[in-house]
Amino acid sequence: MFIDQTEISIRERGKRELFDLALHVARRHFAPLCTALLLGVAPFVAFNAWALSDIPSDRYDGDSRFQYVTYMTLLVFIQTPLATSLMTIYLGQVLFRTQAMPRQLVRELARSAAQLLWYQGVVRGGFFVLLAAAFNDWNDRNTFAEFVIWSVALWALVARGVRPYLNEVILLERNPRRPTGATAMTTARRNAALHAGFGGDSFVQLIGAGILGSMAALSIWLTLCYLRAEFFNAIQTDRATLTVLLPIALWLAVWFLAIVRFLGYLDLRIRREGWEVELSIRAEAAALARSTAY
Amino acid sequence: MATPSPTIEAPRLNAPSPDSRRPDAPSIDGQINVVTPENVAFHYEVAGPFRRLPAYLIDVAIRVLIAVLMSLALLAVSGIGIFDFGMGFLAIGFFVLTHFYGGLFETFWNGQTPGKRIIGLRVLTVDGRPINALQAVLRNILRDVDTMPYAFGFIVPDLQLVGLYWVGLISMALTDRYQRLGDLAAGTMVVVERRAWLHGVVKITDSAALALATEIPVDFEVTRSLGKALSMYAERRLALSPLRRAEVARHLAVPLSARLRLPPSTNYDTLLCALYHRTFVATETDQRTGEPAEFQDLNRPITEGPRFRV
Numbered sequence: 001m002f003i004d005q006t007e008i009s010i011r012e013r014g015k016r017e018l019f020d021l022a023l024h025v026a027r028r029h030f031a032p033l034c035t036a037l038l039l040g041v042a043p044f045v046a047f048n049a050w051a052l053s054d055i056p057s058d059r060y061d062g063d064s065r066f067q068y069v070t071y072m073t074l075l076v077f078i079q080t081p082l083a084t085s086l087m088t089i090y091l092g093q094v095l096f097r098t099q100a101m102p103r104q105l106v107r108e109l110a111r112s113a114a115q116l117l118w119y120q121g122v123v124r125g126g127f128f129v130l131l132a133a134a135f136n137d138w139n140d141r142n143t144f145a146e147f148v149i150w151s152v153a154l155w156a157l158v159a160r161g162v163r164p165y166l167n168e169v170i171l172l173e174r175n176p177r178r179p180t181g182a183t184a185m186t187t188a189r190r191n192a193a194l195h196a197g198f199g200g201d202s203f204v205q206l207i208g209a210g211i212l213g214s215m216a217a218l219s220i221w222l223t224l225c226y227l228r229a230e231f232f233n234a235i236q237t238d239r240a241t242l243t244v245l246l247p248i249a250l251w252l253a254v255w256f257l258a259i260v261r262f263l264g265y266l267d268l269r270i271r272r273e274g275w276e277v278e279l280s281i282r283a284e285a286a287a288l289a290r291s292t293a294y
Numbered sequence: 295m296a297t298p299s300p301t302i303e304a305p306r307l308n309a310p311s312p313d314s315r316r317p318d319a320p321s322i323d324g325q326i327n328v329v330t331p332e333n334v335a336f337h338y339e340v341a342g343p344f345r346r347l348p349a350y351l352i353d354v355a356i357r358v359l360i361a362v363l364m365s366l367a368l369l370a371v372s373g374i375g376i377f378d379f380g381m382g383f384l385a386i387g388f389f390v391l392t393h394f395y396g397g398l399f400e401t402f403w404n405g406q407t408p409g410k411r412i413i414g415l416r417v418l419t420v421d422g423r424p425i426n427a428l429q430a431v432l433r434n435i436l437r438d439v440d441t442m443p444y445a446f447g448f449i450v451p452d453l454q455l456v457g458l459y460w461v462g463l464i465s466m467a468l469t470d471r472y473q474r475l476g477d478l479a480a481g482t483m484v485v486v487e488r489r490a491w492l493h494g495v496v497k498i499t500d501s502a503a504l505a506l507a508t509e510i511p512v513d514f515e516v517t518r519s520l521g522k523a524l525s526m527y528a529e530r531r532l533a534l535s536p537l538r539r540a541e542v543a544r545h546l547a548v549p550l551s552a553r554l555r556l557p558p559s560t561n562y563d564t565l566l567c568a569l570y571h572r573t574f575v576a577t578e579t580d581q582r583t584g585e586p587a588e589f590q591d592l593n594r595p596i597t598e599g600p601r602f603r604v
Contacts (some may be wrong), residue, residue: 017342017344020343212344222445246418272536274531274533276526280523285549288549
């Protein structure tokens with residue numbers, strides 16, 4: 001194995017090139033990435049359908065449709081880091097062309113689960129949103145639960161805008177949560193070091209990715225409506241366009257953006273830490289060791 | 295703060311399980327090599343949909359501007375009794391604008407529209423040659439197919455004429471050169487215009503490195519790949535923190551120190567700088583005589599010259 005021969009060519013790239021590259025990564029690893037997403041989102045899809053089931057069932061007017069789209073989008077936004085964890089681990093594994101066996105992926109996820117739940121669930125508020133959505137009365141507007149959901153979403157937006165690659169740090173770098181010494185590296189310190197001075201850029205990038213993601217989700221949704229109309233002659237908008245097609249469109253957009261996020265993380269590592277230099281240097285060290293052995 | 299080691303960890307070197315499904319598959323990248331029938335190789339960076347998007351939007355804006363100007367011109371002439379003639383002229387103008395804007399520009403501007411020129415893109419044939427008029431028109435006419443399906447008016451009434459572009463996007467995702475159907479039919483691709491990169495020798499000013507360079511045995515041969523790695527390190531090291539430099543350099547400096555019989559306390563960064571200086575800057579004559587080093591052209595093929603073993 002040659003560690004400078006990676007699945008994705010290691011070099012600096014522009015942001016739009018990362019989106020283009022994500023198309024090819026998605027193509028080559030389509031089935032495993034879809035499987036990883038399905039496994040990751042299944043519990044959230046079920047939860048969202050249950051938690052928001054009151055909105056369109058009581059009344060199906062423009063106001064309730066808007067309410068359903070808004071809160072479904074917010075829930076998906078909050079749940080994205082947890083739901084795409086398996087995808088991130090898979091991409092980290094195949095980067096060096098190692099076999100990514102399903103059991104191994106789950107084992108890797110289990111190793112990082114405690115930190116993932118702590119940071120994404122508690123520190124960034126994912127659990128509070130789930131609780132608020134579960135117990136909210138959607139027919140009674142302006143409740144405390146809605147205030148919680150919006151507050152946490154705003155906090156998550158800022159946190160993920162300034163430090164977008166926390167998931168990758170937790171899942172792929174595996175630093176301990178608590179320090180073992182004054183200078184020991186922890187997840188929090190590693191996360192701060194990786195993103196230091198990058199907050200402004202990354203926030204703008206998050207907004208850009210958000211706009212593209214929204215356009216992609218809208219485009220997928222309209223396409224699904226088109227296909228449904230073509231194949232099932234269902235040319236009316238009904239509950240299924242919201243309760244079935246909208247979540248599918250949102251999660252498909254998340255699927256693509258998760259690949260882009262992983263590539264963005266790689267690019268940041270390359271820019272920040274001379275990662276492509278290190279891989280090249282390590283490959284030469286290995287070659288030197290081999291030639292010495294002979 | 296100390297910069298930690300990168301731990302999307304590269305597998306240990308004795309890791310036994312390279313991906314057996316595609317061990318020889320090329321790395322995923324947006325760059326391709328084209329070899330012409332004359333056996334000349336070119337290296338291209340192909341542009342995908344997201345890099346083409348700004349160029350497309352600029353061209354759409356220009357087309358809208360031209361359409362508005364044509365409509366204003368029609369309003370201006372409607373007062374002098376030639377409204378019907380003006381309407382006919384306008385209809386032809388819109389038709390040409392819609393279907394031949396891209397084709398005409400790409401024909402006469404050598405594969406570029408105004409948007410592509412501003413963004414720095416160009417359409418070429420898949421074997422790296424300039425496109426002809428037929429190819430330019432064909433790839434633009436087929437844009438209507440790439441734009442399908444169209445948004446449904448019953449959901450968002452004003453969106454009924456907006457294309458969702460899924461045919462083109464899926465086609466680009468499935469082809470290595472990011473070709474939409476129009477490109478596939480015309481045998482074309484869109485590439486990023488090559489920027490002029492200035493490569494030069496990095497000047498090493500650290501006196502310890504310069505001194506150490508003279509201690510490296512003359513018979514130590516630097517391979518092509520080692521030369522590239524050293525060059526990459528020398529170019530990027532100033533952007534890294536001192537701790538990170540040491541961390542990166544250590545991988546190679548430790549076995550190098552042993553090979554060159556240098557003391558283990560040799561500074562890792564200094565050693566790589568010294569080897570870089572000896573390889574790319576100082577000539578063998580310089581080392582023997584102690585004369586000031588001369589700068590050599592790094593743009594020459596790295597295989598040239600006596601010091602590289604290929």
